[in-house]
Amino acid sequence: MSAAVRKNKYNVRDLFKLQRTEVKSTNHCCVPLCSASGLYNSHLSFHRFPKKTSLRARWLHKIRRAGFSVTPHTKVCSRHFQDNEIHTTAKGRRVLAAGSxxxxxxxxxxxxxxWAGVWERRSRPPSPGPDSAGPVEDIGHPVMVPMVVDHDYGASRTVCVDREQYEDVLSEIETLRVQLQTFNLHHSFGLKRFASSPEDxxxxxxxxxxxxxxxxxxLIEAATAKIVRVTRSKKTDATSTTTESPLTRPTKLLPIDELFLFLTYLSTGFTQRELxxxxxxxxxxxxxxxxTWxxxxxxxxxxxxxxxxxxxxNASLPHDFEGIYSDTQVILDCTEIRCQTPSSLLxxxxxxxxxxxHCTFKAMVxxxxxxxxxxxxxxxxxxxxxxxxxxxSGITSxxxxxxxxxxxxxxxxxxLVPGNVHRPAFLSKRAQISEEDVLKTQSIARLRVHVERIIRRVKENKLFDTTIPLSIAGSINQLFTFACLLSNYQNGPLVKKWRYEV
Known part of the structure; x- marks a missing residue:
């Protein structure tokens, strides 16, 4: 390397060596962008951080060194304090005033x-006095109405707007309010949303x-006041001595919307996650x-x-049953709903x-x-x-x-039963059923088919068309029984000419 190159290459520390050393002091200022050092400047004084925690936090906040570790040797030079905050003692030491x-x-x-703000720097015309005469009102101009605003942006606390514009804005606000209510109604899944749609x-x-x-x-609203809800945890006598009223217990949905959710679960077979x-x-x-429901x-x-x-x-017996079937009390049939296959072979x-x-549950209707x-x-x-x-099942009793x-x-x-049993005839090792048995079978089948129709009404609830998971096996009996009982309230007669009384 040539001598010229070595001459141009220097260390930054050499700059301080070129300065004149005045005192033998190692104090230096910890404030960013300040290079003051007591070694080269005897006119500056250096002051330690205060011991009081709140005052020390103010110092750190002012010098903008958050998270800075303060030691006994950390000091701030006097050029960062005002003149009235530094006093000289009788011995010639410069100290800070308390709380500086x-x-x-x-x-x-x-x-x-x-610096003055934008509002202070901007010139404004003088406000008219209370005795100054106002301009002559022009009949052709729209009437102005005062409206108080929240923020004082002008010299006066009131501004004037056009009456027509004011009324248009009010009309637009009312229209938007109605649209917002309609939007919330259409996007909230509840009974009110579908009240005007019989198909839904x-x-x-x-x-x-x-x-x-x-x-x-x-019919059931009065009884909902005594409903016992399934909660996350059961209260014990040791932890609870009061009974919470069902009417005041906070719930996510209204009771009628909870009923709507339960009926939707039965009718559509939606999963709980989808609901x-x-x-x-x-x-x-x-x-x-x-x-709970x-x-x-x-x-x-x-x-x-x-x-x-x-x-x-007998009072409601249809004409189709008159004759040899007039003593019929009930038409019975069994139905099955699929369930999830258990892991246990037993x-x-x-x-x-x-x-x-398939694995099923079976019931008699x-x-x-x-x-x-x-x-x-x-x-x-x-x-x-x-x-x-x-x-x-208990039907025989x-x-x-x-x-x-x-x-x-x-x-x-x-x-098993004490009375007669109307049942289609069996072939019973005969080559052909007799004409009398054929007519009997046809007449019984024509009347017994209606129990299949009422079972179909129950199974219109799509929950029973799916495979019942074992996770709800504990409540499937209540769900199926309620769906059967509810069919008497949901539907009209199977045949229009039949009287429907329960």
């Missing part, structure tokens, strides 16, 4: 002068119209609402006696149905001759036979010798 804070820095040009009411609730749904709500998105609530809240409505409608006396049945063998070739549902059993395993379901039942071929219950 550095305020002069490179970024404020070492001054504390405050039938789709989501299976009720014929909004009026029919409200009639059912009026949580539609109703804008948590999925666990949907689960608690479903279990399933238990509540199962208990409430279960208190209503749907079994009819022979006199009531449980699989119990719920597997050879008729459906009975209807009176005029079409009202009058009996529904609990759910049994799919492997249970029709005879065993008839024996365990309701029958008397003067009551006849109408069943399908699989119901071999002649020894």
């Amino acid at each position: 804070v550095p305020s002069l820095f490179e970024w404020n040009s070492y001054t504390t002068k405050s 009411i039938r789709f989501y609730t299976r009720f014929f119209s909004y009026e029919h749904l409200m009639a059912f709500w009026n 949580s998105h539609r109703f804008n609530i948590h999925r666990t809240t949907v689960s608690r609402i479903i279990i 399933a238990t509540f409505l199962y208990s409430l409608l279960g208190l209503v006696c749907i079994w009819m006396s022979p006199a009531a049945v 449980l699989q063998s119990e719920v597997f149905s050879t008729y459906k070739s 009975g209807m009176s001759p005029h079409g009202a549902l009058t009996f529904v059993s609990a759910l049994f395993e799919g492997s249970t036979s029709d005879r065993e379901v008839s024996r365990q 309701l029958l008397t010798p003067d009551m006849a039942i109408m069943v399908d071929k699989g119901f071999l219950v002649d020894d």
